[in-house]
Amino acid sequence: MGTASKAVADSRANLPFVYRQYSAEQLKHVLYKMYLIRRFEEGAEDSYTRGLIHGTMHLSIGQEASAMGICMPLGEDDQITSTHRGHGHCIAKGAEVKRMFAEFFGKTTGYCKGRGGSMHIADVAKGNLGANGIVGGGIPIAVGAALSSKMMKTGKVVVSFFGDGANNEGAFHEALNMAAVWKLPVIFVCENNGYGMSTSTARSTAVKNIADRAAAYSMPGVIVNGNIFSEVAEASYKAVERARAGEGPTLIESKTYRHRGHSKSDRNRYRTKEEIEDWMSNRDPITLFENELREFGFIDDKGIEAIRVAVAQEIADGIEFAKASPSPHVSETGNYVYTEQA
């Protein structure tokens, strides 16, 4: 909530939503976290290249404003379900990067004790019910969590993140219908980065905007520029209010772009260099937000530099923590298959 005094509030009256709604400290912290997501993924990528991390990973570099904007109005008790491209969601919902690195390094101190890796990163204590290896797998689960919220009267709102590709899975359609019929406190967030792996939405999806599909399930469908933090946060804020008021679900389509390939095995044959270059240099979400903060007088160059330095330190410490952490022992392979009972 905004902590700005009346005078300050008046002076911000013509600014976009977040600058009216949140304090300078809060907004600077958002910038910090956007950098944290970016540098975390760069650090993970670098560790992968050096053979410290195996498997594969899906980087959300370029989508940071979307993760941060959606999570901005959520409380710690609210919950999310995430995707294979879920590092940003996890950090935005409050995870510590050191335990995420530890997970990627397969260590016992990781969020999943080394069993899940990047594709299953979660932080249940902070309300992140988990990334998902199955496209669309988290959507009905979010509806189930929202059903719990309603039945148990916890007041929790649940956000389901998914990609544009996921909106062609049956699970998406079945889940939206139930959420609408039962007026559940859930927000469906489609992060439309233009492609499901190599397949553009134009080639995969019969509607122009994913948000158009909301009409089929009688819920609001909202389109936002996913690279502009304030736009995303405003849409999320309204959807959260609606959910908390018992008015039911919202579908938000956050239009964005991933700078990197789909995963570590992408030859990038389906996008042009120019297209990628354009998004990277003209529409980078961190640059856009940083420029706004500076322009509106919330931060100066020194403040930005301080954030970058602090983030670099947190990343370096996180990698050290992961390296120094113990690996699980092979005798523990059977752990966690079932609930341990006394």
Next chain:
Amino acid sequence: MDAMVRELSYAQAIQEAMAIAMEMDERVFLMGEDIGVYGGAFQVTGDLVERFGTERVIDTPISELGGAGVAVGAALTGMRPIFEFQFSDFATLAMEQIVNQAAKMRFMLGGEVSVPVVMRFPAGSGTGAAAQHSQSLEAWLGHVPGLKVIQPATPYDAKGMLLAAVADPDPVMIFEHKLLYKAKGPVPEGYYTVPIGKADIRREGRDLTIVATSIMVQKALDAAAVLEAEGIDVEVVDLRTIRPMDKQTVIDSVKKTSRLMCVYEAVKTLGIGAEVSAMIAESEAFDYLDAPIVRLGGAETPIPYNPELEKATVPQVPDIITAARDLVKGVR
């Protein structure tokens, strides 16, 4: 005259088989996620879209249930689709169409129709892709009458069995271990088939029969080479097809060696090992057994991400060697 034989990878052999099938029969086409310009998640379709165009190499949306169903419908009505699942794990999303529709259509309609669909499933662990991208689910489908389920272990078989699958009038499910895609082996040019439903004795031996599937065939052969130096002579039977199973080859082998071990990557219990063991226990080979049957399969756990744990959940060559030694020496 023999066809030219080259060294091809398992993935190249499959790609060549698909190209030959498409050249020979215009009803054959490919469907799957990112099999066009991306070339498939494991580069199995590669550049086929450049040769055959997007009408015959079709990128589907991310819609496994629908996609598999479309392939079933096309097969039912005269086409010959080859449907690629990006990972075998995603068969779980399409089970309805595979199990309730493709497998039963001919039966339910009293033989009036057939469903000549081929489905390909990249399977198995070893790539660090964790619990939802590493499973071996072949026995699930092996349990369904109406389906044929094969697991080629070499590039030669991968090509010949795929061509046999395309020619087959019934639905054929092909499980391809992801770690095999880069394995190389001799593959003749041109058209040939390797029959579905026939096991292959990959190494003859007197002391012990190892029945193995997929990637475990090579591991069993590697173990056999080590055991040979110790004076243990292992026969390795590559099952190749799990439904319909070639019982006779296994029975004959066990009658010869009097000992049986089954090695497969899927979870050990309630699977292929149980089926082969029970089949032997029910057969005349039972009387020939000199020792209890041994199964080596995957641990009773989902596949973990951590690489050491991941390796520990599936049989490795040293595990096979130790188990074979104990079996032959009568250690229990």
